[in-house]
Amino acid sequence: MQLDIDGVLDLHHFKPREVPDLVREYLHECRRRDIAEVRIVHGKGKGVLRAIVQDILAQDPHVLAYGPAMDRSGWGATVARLHTARTPPSPRTAETGAAVERKRFWQKLWPWRRN
Numbered sequence: 001m002q003l004d005i006d007g008v009l010d011l012h013h014f015k016p017r018e019v020p021d022l023v024r025e026y027l028h029e030c031r032r033r034d035i036a037e038v039r040i041v042h043g044k045g046k047g048v049l050r051a052i053v054q055d056i057l058a059q060d061p062h063v064l065a066y067g068p069a070m071d072r073s074g075w076g077a078t079v080a081r082l083h084t085a086r087t088p089p090s091p092r093t094a095e096t097g098a099a100v101e102r103k104r105f106w107q108k109l110w111p112w113r114r115n
Helices: 016-032 048-059 091-096 098-109
Strands: 008-010 037-041 063-068 077-082
Touching: 008 016, 016 037, 016 048, 016 077, 048 063, 048 077
Parallel strands: 008 037
Antiparallel strands: 037 077, 063 077
16 A cells, blocks of 8 residues: 655554554654654544554654644544654654653643643
C-alpha cells in the first residue's frame, strides 16, 4: 500500500501487528522530508493502537513531544513534534528519549500539572 507522506497517518486500515513498523517508517520519512509535526489517527476504541503509537513515540529519540490532538478528534489522534534533519535532537534527548522531554513539555505548558 502506498502512503502519502503529508504529516497525517491514518491507522484505521491496518492491523495492530503492522502498526509498530509502519509508524517507525512513517516518522523516519517525515523527518527526512522536514515535516516537523505528525498527526497519527488511531481511533478512540479500546485504546490498543493509541498505546502502541504512544509507546513508539516515547522511545523514539527524534520525537520532541507528543500528546492528544486538541481538536474535534480528541483522544482519537495523537500529534507528535519531531526533530527534523534541520533540527536534530540534543545528545540529552537522544539518550533519554521523548518520554522525559514530553514530561518537561507538559510541565512548561501546564506548570500546575505533575505526572
